[in-house]
Amino acid sequence: MIEKRDVFVQKVKAKLDEWNAEIDRLSARAEQAGAEVKGEYRRELEELRHKRDEARLKLKKLEQAGEGAWKDLQAGAEMAASALGEALKSVRQRFK
Numbered sequence: 242m243i244e245k246r247d248v249f250v251q252k253v254k255a256k257l258d259e260w261n262a263e264i265d266r267l268s269a270r271a272e273q274a275g276a277e278v279k280g281e282y283r284r285e286l287e288e289l290r291h292k293r294d295e296a297r298l299k300l301k302k303l304e305q306a307g308e309g310a311w312k313d314l315q316a317g318a319e320m321a322a323s324a325l326g327e328a329l330k331s332v333r334q335r336f337k
Contacts, residue, residue, distance in 0.1 A: 246303070246311050253300050253322055257293065260329055264289050267336055285332045292328050296321035 264286060271282035299318040306314050 246315075249315060249318075250300060250304055253296075253318060256322060256326075257296060257300070260325060261293060263329060263333070264293065267332060270336060282336065285335065289325070289328055289332060292321070292325040296325050 267282075267289075268286050271279060271286060274282055296318070299314065299321045303311055303314040303318045
């Protein structure tokens with residue numbers, strides 16, 4: 242069971258790293274945007290960072306959970322990662 246948890250944690254960590262890099266790329270693009278949209282981009286990016294931090298926190302709790310509790314925490318970590326992925330997709334569309 243621990244191996245399954247470790248595989249899940251590594252998978253989510255890799256996805257979070259990928260999304261974090263994309264947030265950094267979007268942030269760089271936002272800094273080059275005109276003043277009229279820069280504030281909007283910054284707010285969107287701040288929300289993405291907040292969702293990323295929530296997902297990281299849930300993942301950390303999952304890593305520290307005992308054998309019986311990790312399965313319960315897995316659903317929360319999956320939902321947080323999914324919410325971040327959807328928010329990132331939405332922001333990516335608006336930044337085009």
